[in-house]
Amino acid sequence: MRSAHLHRCSVLTVVVTVLALFAACGRGPGTDGGTPVPDGELRIAPQFSPRSGYAIDTDDPYILTQLGVTEALTSATADGQVRPALAESWTQVDPLTWRFVLRAGVTFHDGTPLTPAAVVTALGHVAGVAAPPRALRGLGLTVVEDGANSVQVATTHPDPILPLRMSSPNAVILAASAYTGGAPSVIGTGTGPMRLTAVEGAQRASLERFDGYWGGRPALARVTTTFVTDPAARALALRAGDVDIAQGLPESSLLEFSAGSGFDEQTVAAPRTVLLLLNQSAAPFSDPRIRQAVARAVDRTALAEQALAGSAIPASELFGPAVAWGAHEPPPAPDIEGAKALLVQAGHGPDNPLPVRLWTYQNRPELPTLATAVQAMLREVGIDAEIRIGEYGTQEPEVLAGRYDMFLLSRSYLTDVPDAGATLRSDYACDGSYNLNHYCSPAFDSLVARLDTATDAGTRQDVFRAAARMLVDDVVGVPLVHSQENGVSRNVVGYTLDPMAKQLVTSQLAVTG
């Protein structure tokens, strides 16, 4: 079913692109930067639709945060700095406890004030569900009131990034009226600039301005959100004038929205990397010479600029330009002769090519394309990769168990909070729960252990940089490309594409006339 849909999507994308060239003359005028319309109405088509009925313990709260409906105690910048939101300030009471002072004058959409009791109820609920969300899992989080305007948040073991963790969309604070048994209701219970007034399943959500917003009167009067799961259909809706902002459009259709088209197109680096994982727990990739040969054989610039037609950025390490601690320099040029020499040292050569299995999945359409290009590059140095494209769900247990050779994976290295500690531990520590490379280095583990006590963002980022360098030196897989996100608007001011998917509708966002 999924593969059929993807096939249809790709065909649909091609069809739409070709037809759009013929229909382009029918496009109306309109550019950003016009005069904001007071009390305007905005229509948007975000990239992701709600999948779990806006349940707070799922990934759906990202949508609510993005739409300006809900807020958490803190917010975070993309470079890992934590900022006040519903909490004005915070201090560490002891290694296990933090005190958050609540902002005065905050009102929920139902008219009730923000109180310590409301925070206790909200955080207590999400910490106590059967499957706690990633940002709060395993913390043993408890929250108690601390006077008239603050709360104390405690964990069972020291958590140096707790204030940053509190910026997660899963940790948003809803009014007490949301918690009446069952899943919390998100309609009319948030604190953000827009009040959610109606939801129609996974298809549509309606928002109205919240005049009592603590951050000032929002410019928009209403927002209508239509969740269109098909990227090509989102592009069509934007061109037809049915929506003012659409995100996650097919690369092939972005040309229609380039400069001079009347649309404002934005593309930003996303905190996501396509990795060529190499199973270090078994031959042949337990031999570092063969891993090094693969790293030298792959031309990452060609993959990003030719195979993916410039829709991605070549990767030189795990972290890319989406984050403050990511690498900006280009990857090393391929070294075909060097790769061949390493393979010869390892007992393989032109007459004795190394057969390997290269697995990937097609949930992300760029992966099969990259697999084919990588296969061709490896063949040039004497590695004969047999591609198998399957379903991620069935491949994961095999890969986790170390029963694979090469696996092409798209992985977000920032989930929930702009801090790479969780990814480095789960993906690369000896006892990491998602250590698909089956890499184990005591030196790496002791480096990452410094994160257990480092509260300062700068210190943490130094560790992230050093860890990324160590992964390159040890050839722990090969980072191929960094993904990008895109968004297109027309007749809108104040729209900034957020690669972390936490911000879209703000007090400043307005439509223009």
Next chain:
Amino acid sequence: MIIRRLVSLPAAVLVASVLIFLLPRLAGVDTVRAVLRTRVAEAEPDPVVAARVAAELGLDRPLPEQFLRWFGHVLTGDLGLSYATRAPVAPQLTSALGVSAVLTVLALALAAAIGIPAGVHAARRPGGLVDRIVTVTSVLGVAVPEFILAPVLVLLLAVAVPLLPALGWGSPAQAVLPALTLAAFPAALAAQLTRAETADVLSRPHVVLARAKGLTDGVVLWRHAARLALTAVTSLSGLFFAGLLSGAVVVEVVFAVPGLGRLLYDAVLGQDLPMVQAGLLAVVVVAVVAALAAEVLQLALDPVARAAVQR
């Protein structure tokens, strides 16, 4: 005959429900892992949490017990809670069924309104201009898939000439493009079928006799010929109805229509078992009832078939 069919209905639904219940399980779907991934994307599986979720969903019970519990609840109208939204399935399913039913009826009405007159007129002068136009158009209607027709219609009628909205559901204007897209295939098939049947009927002795008696072309065509041709189209309409109801996935995704196709599509991707099971069961029931209704309608239109049944 109808009573015999009515008796076999529950048996058909029971067999279908067993298959619907068993298929995802026999396919080796790890439901708990899928549910966890739906709740928190890209989460690595944690055995303790997985066991807790399995118990929460009743998936730790033996298979026969799970089936009996599910089917027992279905018989009382309780379709359970969605794994994804944790909200009752029944209201979501009813709402989606309503949307798809409206869309399907609109599409079939459009198909009949376009296809049948086109077929009848084409049959009047085989090889004539009308016949050639209808033949070419209906071949295109059968051949062009929905995922190509949908964007073409949007580009023509929503982008180049901004007459209609490109997406959404709720206003009559928003229903036009999805209904037109869905109507293309049945309209083309109805035109081809009507043309062939009408041409055949027009050459039969009783129609030749009617003409000889001095009846006008119009009366002969519509009273004697087209009515019989309609029976063939009617017999297909039941199948079309059930097919369109559940098969409008592409149309509902492209036009953001909150119908059954989209609901089932999301449910299958999210491996939301209660939703998938209830949706498929609803499709089976609708298909069986629609086939029966089409048969009754065909009998009403075709005296020869009626006589055969009565004998």
